[in-house]
Amino acid sequence: MNVKLLRILFFSLLVSTSFAQTKAPSSFGPVPSDNQIVWQNMESYAFVHFSLNTYTDQSWGFGNEDVKLFNPEKADCRQWARICKEAGLKGIIITAKHHCGFCLWPSKYTEYSVKNAPWKNGKGDMVREMADACKEYGLKLGIYLSPWDRNCADYGKPEYITYFRNQLTELLTNYGPVFEVWFDGANGGNGYYGGANETRTIDRKTYYDWKNTYELIHKLQPNCLIWNDGGDRGDLRWVGTEAGYVGETNWSLLNATGEVEWNMLHFGLENGNAWVPAEVNTSIRPEWFYHPSEDTKVKTVPQLMDLYYNSIGRNGTMLLNFPIMPNGLIHPNDEKAAQEFGKAVKETFAVNLVSKKKANASNVRGNAKEFGADKAIDSSQDTYWATDDAVSKASLTIDLGKPTLFNRFLAQEYIRLGQRVKAFTVEAFVDGKWVEVAKGTTIGYKRILRFPSVKATQVRLSITDSKSCPLISNVGLYNAPSFLNAPSIIRNQSGEISITTDDIGPLFYYTTDGSAPTPKSKKYDAPVQTEGKVTVKAISYDPGTGKSSPVRTEEFDICRKEWKIVGINDEKSKAILDGNTSTAWHQSREKKMPVDLVIDLGKEHNLCGFRYFPDQGMWGPGIITHYQFYVSADNIEWKLMSEGEFSNIKNNPLWQIKKFAPVKARYIKFTALKNTEENNTTGYAEVDVITN
Numbered sequence: 001m002n003v004k005l006l007r008i009l010f011f012s013l014l015v016s017t018s019f020a021q022t023k024a025p026s027s028f029g030p031v032p033s034d035n036q037i038v039w040q041n042m043e044s045y046a047f048v049h050f051s052l053n054t055y056t057d058q059s060w061g062f063g064n065e066d067v068k069l070f071n072p073e074k075a076d077c078r079q080w081a082r083i084c085k086e087a088g089l090k091g092i093i094i095t096a097k098h099h100c101g102f103c104l105w106p107s108k109y110t111e112y113s114v115k116n117a118p119w120k121n122g123k124g125d126m127v128r129e130m131a132d133a134c135k136e137y138g139l140k141l142g143i144y145l146s147p148w149d150r151n152c153a154d155y156g157k158p159e160y161i162t163y164f165r166n167q168l169t170e171l172l173t174n175y176g177p178v179f180e181v182w183f184d185g186a187n188g189g190n191g192y193y194g195g196a197n198e199t200r201t202i203d204r205k206t207y208y209d210w211k212n213t214y215e216l217i218h219k220l221q222p223n224c225l226i227w228n229d230g231g232d233r234g235d236l237r238w239v240g241t242e243a244g245y246v247g248e249t250n251w252s253l254l255n256a257t258g259e260v261e262w263n264m265l266h267f268g269l270e271n272g273n274a275w276v277p278a279e280v281n282t283s284i285r286p287e288w289f290y291h292p293s294e295d296t297k298v299k300t301v302p303q304l305m306d307l308y309y310n311s312i313g314r315n316g317t318m319l320l321n322f323p324i325m326p327n328g329l330i331h332p333n334d335e336k337a338a339q340e341f342g343k344a345v346k347e348t349f350a351v352n353l354v355s356k357k358k359a360n361a362s363n364v365r366g367n368a369k370e371f372g373a374d375k376a377i378d379s380s381q382d383t384y385w386a387t388d389d390a391v392s393k394a395s396l397t398i399d400l401g402k403p404t405l406f407n408r409f410l411a412q413e414y415i416r417l418g419q420r421v422k423a424f425t426v427e428a429f430v431d432g433k434w435v436e437v438a439k440g441t442t443i444g445y446k447r448i449l450r451f452p453s454v455k456a457t458q459v460r461l462s463i464t465d466s467k468s469c470p471l472i473s474n475v476g477l478y479n480a481p482s483f484l485n486a487p488s489i490i491r492n493q494s495g496e497i498s499i500t501t502d503d504i505g506p507l508f509y510y511t512t513d514g515s516a517p518t519p520k521s522k523k524y525d526a527p528v529q530t531e532g533k534v535t536v537k538a539i540s541y542d543p544g545t546g547k548s549s550p551v552r553t554e555e556f557d558i559c560r561k562e563w564k565i566v567g568i569n570d571e572k573s574k575a576i577l578d579g580n581t582s583t584a585w586h587q588s589r590e591k592k593m594p595v596d597l598v599i600d601l602g603k604e605h606n607l608c609g610f611r612y613f614p615d616q617g618m619w620g621p622g623i624i625t626h627y628q629f630y631v632s633a634d635n636i637e638w639k640l641m642s643e644g645e646f647s648n649i650k651n652n653p654l655w656q657i658k659k660f661a662p663v664k665a666r667y668i669k670f671t672a673l674k675n676t677e678e679n680n681t682t683g684y685a686e687v688d689v690i691t692n
């Protein structure tokens with residue numbers, strides 16, 4: 001045997017033994033489909049909410065709103081797409097039909113659509129314009145089609161399912177590829193229903209026959225993902241809140257069948273038998289549709305960054321909504337916030353401090369190169385550091401070469417083979433010692449941890465528990481710029497304004513004349529007494545960096561100093577008037593609905609509306625959904641000024657604002673008719689009036 005042959009033999013033996021040792025790990029538990037992988041990689045995308053309610057200042061239309069209201073004279077889907085692109089979002093889901101039933105496209109199957117609106121003389125098609133704009137800006141298109149239709153005469157009958165599928169077929173056939181369909185589960189029961197004006201209850205589990213609808217979707221758009229919180233399990237899950245966060249522990253798993261409790265939505269199910277990842281949906285303003293009263297309530301960059309960390313940074317995707325104004329555009333305040341947010345994300349993650357550094361691991365699968373520690377810092381999602389099968393605890397150390405400042409840690413699992421990690425820690429090597437800087441539970445597609453800046457020469461990720469051998473595809477280390485949060489402004493019952501923040505150490509500056517505060521405005525040192533209506537604008541300011549926070553604006557109506565809650569002998573009831581939205585009071589559970597809350601305003605005022613803020617607590621908050629509001633001059637004779645529903649208050653428990661024709665009165669009576677839990681608990685965080 002010649003030397004050459006010997007060499008070849010030896011080499012092939014080596015390759016085959018190392019090959020045997022380095023068999024790729026098998027998948028563990030449920031794994032994502034290719035469509036789910038593509039979707040998860042999008043990370044963030046937008047919603048746009050636009051319908052007839054945009055013109056009636058409502059959150060949910062009743063279904064009888066006049067189509068003639070729809071005339072967005074400046075409508076420009078390209079503006080929406082440009083803003084989303086600038087915010088770094090990868091797609092847009094448009095409310096083709098919201099609960100009121102009005103269609104933004106000229107559906108063949110109803111008259112309640114753009115084809116009968118004055119916009120473009122009935123020749124407009126907003127879904128088409130959205131699809132074209134998405135294409136132009138390289139964004140994907142998604143469709144929100146509300147299953148609940150308060151306009152359709154057939155809603156509640158079997159015929160409606162055909163109608164729904166016909167509409168879905170139009171939308172999934174005529175507008176190119178659709179990446180996601182969104183089927184909201186909301187159903188308040190009552191509606192216009194072609195003039196019937198009645199309550200129609202359906203069995204959410206059986207009425208829509210989702211199985212066949214899903215088949216239709218798969219046939220028409222094989223790459224489209226299904227979001228559905230109302231019926232059969234879709235491809236994605238809601239996270240149980242519209243406030244913009246998913247659980248810190250977040251498994252991309254659920255059971256394919258059976259009831260889904262709130263906990264499962266929020267945290268996933270560690271041992272679930274289906275891959276159903278989380279989508280975090282929230283609005284850039286408190287509500288989903290445009291309301292002029294929210295122009296100063298647009299989320300600020302620090303709030304949007306929190307949203308980013310609490311969604312994408314917790315193994316979810318981020319679905320950020322933009323309400324469209326009646327003129328058909330996104331408001332400049334929302335535009336500015338979105339652009340600044342896009343810039344902030346880019347800046348934060350511009351430099352990964354571990355790239356091109358050296359990584360070592362306590363265990364490498366078969367000691368093989370292809371599963372080495374460096375695969376976790378090569379910025380490729382297709383390669384990963386893996387350990388031997390029997391290992392569930394392992395660490396990865398990265399030598400940063402020199403003292404390096406950082407405050408964010410990012411990790412990604414190779415989810416194609418399942419989600420595995422149950423617990424991990426992050427340590428920094430500072431002054432010759434390892435110090436723990438952060439720890440977490442699940443990782444999944446992506447996990448980002450925030451902690452105070454630390455300067456270290458090495459960083460260590462230790463997987464302390466894993467369902468199967470951990471597979472880490474990426475690790476990142478960043479030094480994120482800091483942002484000051486806008487401060488909170490509260491006015492208590494006696495009219496004192498307090499300005500506070502959770503940030504440590506900033507100064508506050510404020511104005512009460514409507515002008516924008518700067519570090520040259522009045523400095524806030526102690527609570528400030530105010531009387532009557534007042535608009536307070538405030539900033540936090542860090543004299544060390546010279547940086548200011550975004551502006552917080554609060555508009556206060558008449559002072560509540562002279563108000564008294566009538567007939568209630570419970571000191572705690574003052575929580576309703578203390579200006580603090582995190583304190584609440586509940587009426588006695590003995591009281592059966594309807595339950596009244598009577599307030600003496602101390603003297604006559606010219607009223608034109610009222611506001612209600614529900615208890616934000618998790619347990620038995622007694623959130624009122626149906627109400628009546630009365631006024632009186634003498635607490636004897638009452639006049640009904642407003643009645644109806646607080647739409648979507650269960651999922652989005654915000655300030656509820658109801659306006660009515662101006663009336664002079666000294667007493668108000670807020671009557672609760674029904675709550676979200678259909679029991680007799682009635683809770684209030686705040687009740688206020690709107691004066692003329």
Ligand code: FUL
Pocket residue numbers: 059060184185186281288648651
């Ligand atoms: C909710 C709906 O009822 C809201 O109006 C909004 O569309 C939101 C995205 O989903 O549950």
